[in-house]
Structure formats: C-alpha cells, structure tokens
Amino acid sequence: xxxxxxxxxxxxxxxxxxxxxxxxxxxxxxxxxxxxxxxxxxxxxxxxxxxxxxxxxxxxxxxxxxxxxxxxxxxxxxxxxxxxxxxxxxxxxxxxxxxxxxxxxxxxxxxxxxxxxxxxxxxxxxxxxxxxxxxxxxxxxxxxxxxxxxxxxxxxxxxxxxxxxxxxxxxxxxxxxxxxxxxxxxxxxxxxxxxxxxxxxxxxxxxxxxxxxxxxxxxxxxxxxxxxxxxxxxxxxxxxxxxxxxxxxxxxxxxxxxxxxxxxxxxxxxxxxxxxxxxxxxxxxxxxxxxxxxxxxxxxxxxxxxxxxxxxxxxxxxxxxxxxx
Amino acid sequence: xxxxxxxxxxxxxxxxxxxxxxxxxxxxxxxxxxxxxxxxxxxxxxxxxxxxxxxxxxxxxxxxxxxxxxxxxxxxxxxxxxxxxxxxxxxxxxxxxxxxxxxxxxxxxxxxxxxxxxxxxxxxxxxxxxxxxxxxxxxxxxxxxxxxxxxxxxxxxxxxxxxxxxxxxxxxxxxxxxxxxxxxxxxxxxxxxxxxxxxxxxxxxxxxxxxxxxxxxxxxxxxxxxxxxxxxxxxxxxxxxxxxxxxxxxxxxxxxxxxxxxxxxxxxxxxxxxxxxxxxxxxx
Numbered sequence: 165x166x167x168x169x170x171x172x173x174x175x176x177x178x179x180x181x182x183x184x185x186x187x188x189x190x191x192x193x194x195x196x197x198x199x200x201x202x203x204x205x206x207x208x209x210x211x212x213x214x215x216x217x218x219x220x221x222x223x224x225x226x227x228x229x230x231x232x233x234x235x236x237x238x239x240x241x242x243x244x245x246x247x248x249x250x251x252x253x254x255x256x257x258x259x260x261x262x263x264x265x266x267x268x269x270x271x272x273x274x275x276x277x278x279x280x281x282x283x284x285x286x287x288x289x290x291x292x293x294x295x296x297x298x299x300x301x302x303x304x305x306x307x308x309x310x311x312x313x314x315x316x317x318x319x320x321x322x323x324x325x326x327x328x329x330x331x332x333x334x335x336x337x338x339x340x341x342x343x344x345x346x347x348x349x350x351x352x353x354x355x356x357x358x359x360x361x362x363x364x365x366x367x368x369x370x371x372x373x374x375x376x377x378x379x380x381x382x383x384x385x386x387x388x389x390x391x392x393x394x395x396x397x398x399x400x401x402x403x404x405x406x407x408x409x410x411x412x413x414x415x416x417x418x419x420x421x422x423x424x425x426x427x428x429x430x431x432x433x434x435x436x437x438x439x440x441x442x443x444x445x446x447x448x449x450x451x452x453x454x455x456x457x458x459x460x461x462x463x464x465x466x467x468x469x470x471x472x473x474x475x476x477x478x479x480x481x482x483x484x485x486x487x488x489x
Numbered sequence: 490x491x492x493x494x495x496x497x498x499x500x501x502x503x504x505x506x507x508x509x510x511x512x513x514x515x516x517x518x519x520x521x522x523x524x525x526x527x528x529x530x531x532x533x534x535x536x537x538x539x540x541x542x543x544x545x546x547x548x549x550x551x552x553x554x555x556x557x558x559x560x561x562x563x564x565x566x567x568x569x570x571x572x573x574x575x576x577x578x579x580x581x582x583x584x585x586x587x588x589x590x591x592x593x594x595x596x597x598x599x600x601x602x603x604x605x606x607x608x609x610x611x612x613x614x615x616x617x618x619x620x621x622x623x624x625x626x627x628x629x630x631x632x633x634x635x636x637x638x639x640x641x642x643x644x645x646x647x648x649x650x651x652x653x654x655x656x657x658x659x660x661x662x663x664x665x666x667x668x669x670x671x672x673x674x675x676x677x678x679x680x681x682x683x684x685x686x687x688x689x690x691x692x693x694x695x696x697x698x699x700x701x702x703x704x705x706x707x708x709x710x711x712x713x714x715x716x717x718x719x720x721x722x723x724x725x726x727x728x729x730x731x732x733x734x735x736x737x738x739x740x741x742x743x744x745x746x747x748x749x750x751x752x753x754x755x756x757x758x759x760x761x762x763x764x765x766x767x768x769x770x771x772x773x
Contacts, residue, residue: 460596
C-alpha cells in the first residue's frame with residue numbers, strides 16, 4: 165500500500181472505476197442510510213471536515229517524516245478568513261475559500277522558508293511556537309475577532325452556474341463537506357503518484373539515494389509543507405460555516421492531537437487511513453462520549469499506545485495477526 | 490527609575506524561564522531526547538504543590554518535595570513506557586507520544602483537581618522588599634538563588650564527573666555505550682526522571698506568581714523552547730544566559746512596546762536567529 169509500489173494493474177481499470185464510483189455513491193448516501201437524522205448528518209459532516217484537516221498534516225508526517233505541530237495555524241487561518249470576510253464584507257464561499265488558500269500558501273511559505281534548515285525536533289518546536297504566537301495574535305487583535313472571536317457567520321453560499329448551494333442546515337452542508345473530502349482524497353491519491361510525492365518519500369527513506377540523484381531535500385520539504393497547508397485550511401474554512409462561530413479555541417491542542425492520532429491510528433501512508441481514523445475517533449467522542457476530560461484521556465492514550473505498541477497502526481496489527489495464525 | 494525596575498523584573502522573569510527550562514536543556518542537550526509533555530508536567534507540578542499546601546496542609550518546603558517525588562514517579566512511568574522508542578532513537582514517534590501523554594495528563598488533572606483556576610499560596614510571594622522606588626519579593630530572590638545553584642550543580646555534574654561523561658556517551662550512541670558496560674536504559678531513565686523532577690521544582694517555585702489552570706499546558710512554558718533553542722541546544726551556560734536575556738527582553742518589550750505581544754516578539758527573535766545562524770543553533 166505504499167506510494168512506491170503503486171503502478172496500477174491496468175487490466176481491470178473499468179472494474180476499479182466502478183468500485184470507486186459505488187463507494188462514492190454509498191458514501192454520499194451514508195447519512196440517509198444511517199437514518200437521515202440531523203445527528204447522523206452533523207456527525208458525518210464533522211468527520212468529513214476533520215478528515216480533510218488531518219490530510220493536511222498527514223502529507224507532512226507520512227511523506228516527509230516531519231512532525232508539524234503548526235497545522236492548527238492553517239486550520240485557524242481558514243476559519244478566520246471565512247468568518248471575517250463573510251461577516252464584514254459579505255463575500256460568498258468561493259471568495260472566502262480563495263482567500264483561505266492564498267493566505268495558507270503565504271503563511272506556509274514563510275514558516276517553511278524560515279524552518280528550512282532546521283532538523284526534526286527544532287522544526288517541530290518552531291512550528292509549535294508559531295501556533296502559540298498565532299494564538300496570541302488572534303486572541304489580542306480585535307480587528308480579526310480578539311478574545312471573543314467572530315459570531316454570526318452567515319450560511320455558506322456557493323453560487324454555481326445553475327444552482328446556488330447554501331449550507332443553512334447541517335443537511336445542506338453535508339454535500340459540500342463530502343465534495344471537499346472527495347477532492348482532498350483525489351488530490352492525495354494524485355500526490356502519492358506524483359514526482360513530488362515519490363521524491364519526498366525517497367528523501368525520507370533514503371536520503372543518500374536522493375542526494376546522489378541530485379535532489380535538493382530542502383526544496384522538496386518546502387514544497388510538501390506548502391501544499392499541505394491549504395488542505396487543512398479549507399477544512400477550517402468549512403468548520404467556520406458549520407459552527408457559525410470562530411474563536412481562539414481553534415488553536416486548542418485538541419485539534420493537533422486529533423490530527424496526529426487520526427493519522428497514526430490506522431497506519432501511515434495509507435490513502436484512507438486518516439479518514440478511517442477520524443471516523444473512529446469522532447464516533448467515540450460524539451456517540452460514546454465519556455465527558456470532556458475522559459475523552460482527552462482516551463484520545464491521548466490512543467495516540468501514545470498506538471505508537472508505543474503498534475507503530476504501524478491498526479493495519480500493521482492486522483498484518484501481524486494474520487501472519488502469525 | 491523605571492528602567493532599573495524593568496531590569497529587576499527582567500531578571501525575575503528570566504530566572505523563572507531558566508529554572509523551568511533546566512530539565513528540558515538537560516534532556517534535549519545531554520540525552521538528545523524530546524518531551525512535549527513538558528508544559529503539562531509543569532502544570533502538574535504546580536497543582537501537586539497546590540494540593541499539598543491547601544488540601545493536605547503541608548508547609549511549602551514539604552509541598553515542593555512532594556511535587557518533586559510525584560513528578561519523578563510519573564517520569565519513571567512515562568520513560569519506561571517509551572523505552573523501546575528511546576533505545577531505537579525514534580525521535581519522531583517520541584515527540585508525538587509525549588504530546589499524547591501530555592494530553593492524558595491534562596485530562597487526568599482536570600478530573601482530579603477540577604477545572605477552576607487556583608492560586609498557589611506562597612507567603613514568600615507576598616513578602617515585598619522595597620529599595621527606594623524599586624521592589625521585588627522574597628519569592629523572586631528564592632527563584633534566582635535556586636536557579637543559579639541548580640545550574641551550577643548541573644554544570645559541575647555533567648562536565649566534571651564521570652557520570653556526566655557516561656550520560657554524554659549514551660546520548661552519542663546508546664548501543665556503543667552498552668558495549669562498554671554502561672546500562673543505557675538506566676541512564677535514560679535517570680535523565681528523564683531528573684527532567685520531570687526539575688520541572689516540578691521549577692513549577693513549585695515559579696507558579697505562585699500567577700494563577701494556575703489545568704489547561705494551561707504548553708502556552709505557559711513556550712518560553713522554555715525559546716530559551717533552549719536560543720541558548721544553543723544542550724548548552725547549560727547558554728540556557729542560563731538565554732533565560733536571563735529573554736527575561737530582560739520580555740520585561741522591556743512589555744513595558745515599552747506592547748505587553749500583549751511579548752511571546753510573539755520573543756518568537757520573532759528566535760526566527761530571526763534561526764535564519765541568520767541555523768547551523769549554529771541546530772547543532773551542538
């Protein structure tokens with residue numbers, strides 16, 4: 165399942181295509197299959213949004229082997245861009261999404277360029293410090309919301325040629341969240357087979373080989389970091405519309421721990437891994453909640469225990485069990 | 490006399506930064522390990538001392554001792570759980586594991602100590618000393634003295650004793666050190682327990698200055714990062730100098746520019762240094 169061994173069996177592309185299409189239709193109808201209640205819709209929308217958030221951090225962790233602790237910055241940039249532009253200037257969803265992408269690219273380029281030559285833990289330290297500083301700015305700068313945040317975000321409006329998607333209800337947001345998730349998955353699948361994706365993996369797995377092929381690891385690192393940012397940013401963008409409120413709590417370590425746990429739970433470098441991980445974790449928090457503090461203990465323990473005992477995640481565990489018996 | 494007062498404030502703040510950063514400096518510099526639960530350990534140290542004083546009625550010195558012991562035991566448990574990752578030098582996983590364990594500590598502390606902000610009662614913290622228009626508290630003096638003594642002791646221990654060279658040998662290459670009959674696991678355990686105890690001591694000394702919350706976590710000790718990286722990773726003297734320097738910078742920036750953005754300013758300083766001298770800061 166690694167990106168390197170992905171030359172497709174070209175003999176049955178049609179069958180494969182049909183299977184993917186069936187999965188997409190099934191996924192889209194999933195809330196209705198689960199009863200069509202507003203809880204089903206809101207839970208699945210949250211899963212889709214959080215999964216997209218995780219995919220941003222996943223690119224950096226899985227393909228670059230670096231731990232970015234600063235992806236909450238991009239998450240918050242998306243939220244704040246959506247909130248401020250839609251509340252103060254009445255811009256529609258396309259404009260706020262474009263602003264999110266542009267701002268995330270700029271922030272990631274700056275942060276990536278500054279940390280370009282730092283090694284693993286210094287990189288994590290600096291990205292973490294960046295998140296703390298961004299929190300401080302968001303908390304104190306009243307023009308973007310200050311400590312109260314921005315309330316009363318209008319429903320998401322995405323005018324298309326014929327129709328006008330609007331996300332007034334949880335049920336209306338689901339198609340948009342689902343589309344964003346599909347787009348992200350398509351992008352990640354493409355990235356895994358792209359020159360950049362395979363080169364990033366080579367830099368991580370075999371730096372000597374990469375160097376002998378004339379690859380500049382810094383350039384690869386910067387490129388991967390920069391393209392990962394808008395993914396998490398767009399998740400934050402949609403999250404703002406879902407909650408109709410944005411505040412400094414978008415920097416909470418919950419989101420960071422959530423991203424990392426969802427990535428490592430199923431196993432790194434697996435296309436659907438972060439999605440399944442997110443689904444499991446959100447299902448626990450929304451449907452089998454033990455209360456805020458216990459949920460924290462569960463989330464943190466899952467993260468620590470998986471890495472300590474099954475570093476390859478649930479998939480690795482499954483493989484080990486099937487090999488032994 | 491505002492400037493003289495800011496110098497005092499800076500030294501007060503800086504000795505606190507240096508005190509909290511000591512454990513991290515040793516862990517990162519001498520043993521080359523990372524611990525992203527540092528902030529939560531600080532929080533826990535503060536809350537254990539608070540609990541010992543207000544609920545158990547222990548005097549302040551005994552409360553400090555209790556915090557040191559409790560955190561030492563937690564450090565022992567954490568490091569034992571992570572031992573395999575430590576021995577294989579899997580730093581990426583270690584970072585994430587400690588982050589997860591920190592989150593567990595945060596949730597657990599909220600369950601035990603409740604979600605309300607508390608204040609560590611300190612008689613020394615209210616004992617003001619006035620010299621003309623200038624003032625500071627006996628607590629500040631205590632922090633400064635203990636910090637200087639600790640840094641001196643740790644410097645002597647790591648640079649001038651056989652144990653110090655053993656720790657550095659393990660950090661260089663744990664497998665090779667084991668060939669020479671050194672029990673690397675024991676050394677890692679010792680260093681990690683020291684880190685946790687040191688941050689407990691730091692918390693018990695520094696936390697009476699401000700209200701404590703179980704959710705304060707990393708934001709409270711973000712300056713630790715800046716101190717450790719600015720000081721040159723692992724340099725004990727460098728961390729002390731960076732701590733005091735950063736304290737002065739924070740005091741002056743807060744007094745004359747903008748108090749709300751002091752962390753941002755300290756971070757900007759760090760970024761500037763990383764750009765100018767990345768190799769000099771990232772390597773020993």
